[in-house]
Amino acid sequence: MGLIGWVLFGGVFQSEPLPFDTTEVSVISTEAFEALLTTGPQPDMATDVALPLAPEVDPDPVQTPTSDETVTTDAPVVAPEPDTEIAPTAPEIPTPPVPEVVDVAPEAPQPQDLAALAPEIAPVPVPRPSERVAPEAVAPPPPDAAPDPVEQEAVTADEGAQTPAEEQQATAPEEAATEIVTEAEEPARAPRTSPRPPSQRPSPPTQTAQTPAPSAQPVPADTSNAVNDALREALAGGEAEIPAGPPLSAGEKDALRVAVSSCWNVGSLSSDALQTTVVVAFDMSRDGRPVGSSMRMVSSSGGSTAGANQAYEAARRAIIRCTGDGYQLPIEKYGQWKEIEITFNPERMRIK
Amino acid sequence: MMVRVLCVLLMFMGVAPVLAQNGPLRIEITEGVIEPLPFAVPDLVAETPASVQMGQQIARVIAADLTGTGLFRELPASAHISRVTDFGAPVQYADWKAINAQALVTGAVNVQGDQVVVKFRLYDVFAGTELGDGLQFVGTVDGWRRIAHKVADAVYSRITGEGGYFDSRVVYVSETGSKAERRKRLAIMDYDGANVQYLTGSEAIVLAPRFSANGDRVLYTSYETGFPRIYVLDVGSVQRRVLESQEGTMSFAPRFAPNGRTVVYSLSQNGNTDIYSMDIATSQAQRLTNAPSIETAPSFSPDGSQIVFESDRSGSQQLYVMSASGGEARRISFGDGRYGTPVWSPRGDLIAFTKQSKGRFHIGVMRVDGSEERLLTASFLDEGPTWSPNGRVIMFARETQGAAGRTSLYSVDITGRNLRPVRTPEGGSDPSWGPLQP
Known part of the structure; x- marks a missing residue:
């Protein structure tokens, strides 16, 4: 106990007082303090309130707030809320940058550019079905036009005209497709790949060049006769009156070829006849008409005799039927087309 | 040698064009058309008063058979210029050419009792000839459609070269x-x-x-x-x-x-x-x-x-x-x-x-x-x-x-x-x- 008392009271745990700051104040009375409050300067409210930070405004004009919009900002940090309501000053909103105006308008895509792309997505054209199949597709003719290979407009008599025009009916070629279109091949259901085997382009039609012959007749063994014949034909006699002229031009031959082919109807031929190529020979009169009695089949190949006969009948019909007022051949070259041989080769028509 | 010299001389004399042609003009056609062949089949000539209706009916069946193939197109009677009133009379080809009939079928029918006799001929109008010989079929009245089909088969076969299928x-x-x-x-x-x-x-x-x-x-x-x-x-x-x-x-x-x-x-x-x-x-x-x-x-x-x-x-x-x-x-x-x-x-x-x-x-x-x-x-x-x-x-x-x-x-x-x-x-x-x- 004595030890404890010595520790507590004997000064063993004595400590130094802690140092601290002191401020001298003046003591005033209550009245003096009240007086200070009433006469002292008012708090500077406006300046004391920290201005809200300006919001980050997107330069996009579309998002620029208008004067009616409420700008939402973080509440300003104000320690004591003032007693009076003070409207915060509207934050200054930076003006969005004005885009640089260029006098020249940007170029709009040109329509032709789109058109140029169109073929890539356009459907593959498929021939329309038609009752007639011809080398060239033909659109439906006008309803009042009579079918005819030659297209011509209608001519009606004009009462007021001084020279009365000869009336004629409007004509137009019949509607045609270039190949047979089956129900399975119609455009709406056209298969992506053709079931038809690829056809080889045929070689161009062979034409016998009409080269001027060195003599009008084959050279006989007896040269004296040849001389006499040549002289007789060249200087006098009926055949010498036939104007031969230069060979027919390619265009003139094509015209004849097109005229006959437009009447060469193989639609009713048997498959055997469609395998048969026939050569038909005939004489022509000066007015461009074939002489019917001269028509004959020179040769045939590829099919049976019956097929050849059918093919010949169709060829003969074509030659006669498309004669019209006579084939348009130059009379001054009559000697060149007085005799004609036409080879009818249906090879390309088999796969129509 | 003499001939050659003479020919050369003649060419210089201006008569060469006369000698230019040697052989016919030759061309080749590889493209034709596929279209129904126009034909006409007037009512068959009635050889007895009882045959009139039969002649009309048989003509209609023949026309329907041929048209139904898609290979032929009938020219209606209203377009005909010629009237066939005599089976043995010559055909007026010009009249049928004018309407573009390429084939013409004429016929006659004779109904007697239960029997019917039908004759027909086929013409290639533009060639101006008969296609094949005339044919005659004999059958019963009840079987008149079969006779009509047989005529159509014969026509089809003569023009196309292949057998028919109507009968x-x-x-x-x-x-x-x-x-x-x-x-x-x-x-x-x-x-x-x-x-x-x-x-x-x-x-x-x-x-x-x-x-x-x-x-x-x-x-x-x-x-x-x-x-x-x-x-x-x-x-x-x-x-x-x-x-x-x-x-x-x-x-x-x-x-x-x-x-x-x-x-x-x-x-x-x-x-x-x-x-x-x-x-x-x-x-x-x-x-x-x-x-x-x-x-x-x-x-x-x-x-x-x-x-x-x-x-x-x-x-x-x-x-x-x-x-x-x-x-x-x-x-x-x-x-x-x-x-x-x-x-x-x-x-x-x-x-x-x-x-x-x-x-x-x-x-x-x-x-x-x-x-x-x-x-x-x-x-x-x-x-x-x-x-x-x-x-x-x-x-x-x-x-x-x-x-x-x-x-x-x-x-x-x-x-x-x-x-x-x-x-x-x-x-x-x-x-x-x-x-x-x-």
């Missing part, structure tokens, strides 16, 4: 009622849908009638006993008998061999279907295929040496050809989709088939080696092709979509042109085209 008959399944309650019976008709006669009742389901080569009998499948069994029906007497088959088997899809003595068919046993042949007289059967897959729908080549059939042995339904005595088969169809019901053309050059591809059905043809496949039709459901006697036309059944869908017969040219319905009193399916009648 022929078709056996098919006549169908009535909705899809859920469909009643079927065998019927036989003229190729154009006229003169329909029923061969069976509608008590049991009947399927796939098939004419014999000479048209005297019909094979068909019936479910009379609850299982499919094959029957042979005599067309003349309408008598029938069942082909012998083992207990517990199902036989179906029969077809005559060209010789008329043998039948090929499918037989299903223990879940496997193979093709068998049977001698009708002896009932001796021979197994032609032996595979775990389904082999069915056999059809003979015209010479009877080969059989085309369908099989799924490759995993999908395809067409195969094998010898008529069986053995190894070679596949001939390789396109997308499933192939079935193959039928060999009477000409022997093509095989018609049904194809299912991309949700649609097609009737198509291909060469017997499978090349040159060509689809002729496309619809919700086309199936069961059969050939005309001349191998130029295919008849088939088309079913329209929906519960009220109707099944009817159609025909189409092998070029894919001239798709047209065949008018029947009721619905029709499974047609089998018979031969030209004697």
Whole structure:
């Protein structure tokens, strides 16, 4: 106990007082303090309130707030809320940058550019079905036009005209497709790949060049006769009156070829006849008409005799039927087309 | 040498053009047109007062036959300039040329009692000649349509060079009622849908009638006993008998061999279907295929040496050809989709088939080696092709979509042109085209 008392009271745990700051104040009375409050300067409210930070405004004009919009900002940090309501000053909103105006308008895509792309997505054209199949597709003719290979407009008599025009009916070629279109091949259901085997382009039609012959007749063994014949034909006699002229031009031959082919109807031929190529020979009169009695089949190949006969009948019909007022051949070259041989080769028509 | 010198001299003298031509002008034509050939068939000249109506009717049937092929186009009577009042009078070709008639059929009819005599001539108008000789047919009044068909066959044959098909008959399944309650019976008709006669009742389901080569009998499948069994029906007497088959088997899809003595068919046993042949007289059967897959729908080549059939042995339904005595088969169809019901053309050059591809059905043809496949039709459901006697036309059944869908017969040219319905009193399916009648 004595030890404890010595520790507590004997000064063993004595400590130094802690140092601290002191401020001298003046003591005033209550009245003096009240007086200070009433006469002292008012708090500077406006300046004391920290201005809200300006919001980050997107330069996009579309998002620029208008004067009616409420700008939402973080509440300003104000320690004591003032007693009076003070409207915060509207934050200054930076003006969005004005885009640089260029006098020249940007170029709009040109329509032709789109058109140029169109073929890539356009459907593959498929021939329309038609009752007639011809080398060239033909659109439906006008309803009042009579079918005819030659297209011509209608001519009606004009009462007021001084020279009365000869009336004629409007004509137009019949509607045609270039190949047979089956129900399975119609455009709406056209298969992506053709079931038809690829056809080889045929070689161009062979034409016998009409080269001027060195003599009008084959050279006989007896040269004296040849001389006499040549002289007789060249200087006098009926055949010498036939104007031969230069060979027919390619265009003139094509015209004849097109005229006959437009009447060469193989639609009713048997498959055997469609395998048969026939050569038909005939004489022509000066007015461009074939002489019917001269028509004959020179040769045939590829099919049976019956097929050849059918093919010949169709060829003969074509030659006669498309004669019209006579084939348009130059009379001054009559000697060149007085005799004609036409080879009818249906090879390309088999796969129509 | 002397001649050459002289020719040179003549050329310089200006007479060369006269000598320029040596031989005819030669050109080659490789492109023509395909269009119906215009023809005229005035009413047949009535040789007796009782023949007037008959003359009109026969002319109409001839015109309908020819026009129905798609190869001919009739010029109506209203367009005719000439009137044919005398069968023996000369033809005024100029009048027929003027209306662009390329072929002219004239005829005369004489009805006396129950007998009718029909004469006809065919002219190539632009050639100004008669095509072939005149012909005369004699028949009964009741059979006047057959006479008209025979005239049309002769005209068709003379112009096209191939046999006709108008005087022929078709056996098919006549169908009535909705899809859920469909009643079927065998019927036989003229190729154009006229003169329909029923061969069976509608008590049991009947399927796939098939004419014999000479048209005297019909094979068909019936479910009379609850299982499919094959029957042979005599067309003349309408008598029938069942082909012998083992207990517990199902036989179906029969077809005559060209010789008329043998039948090929499918037989299903223990879940496997193979093709068998049977001698009708002896009932001796021979197994032609032996595979775990389904082999069915056999059809003979015209010479009877080969059989085309369908099989799924490759995993999908395809067409195969094998010898008529069986053995190894070679596949001939390789396109997308499933192939079935193959039928060999009477000409022997093509095989018609049904194809299912991309949700649609097609009737198509291909060469017997499978090349040159060509689809002729496309619809919700086309199936069961059969050939005309001349191998130029295919008849088939088309079913329209929906519960009220109707099944009817159609025909189409092998070029894919001239798709047209065949008018029947009721619905029709499974047609089998018979031969030209004697």
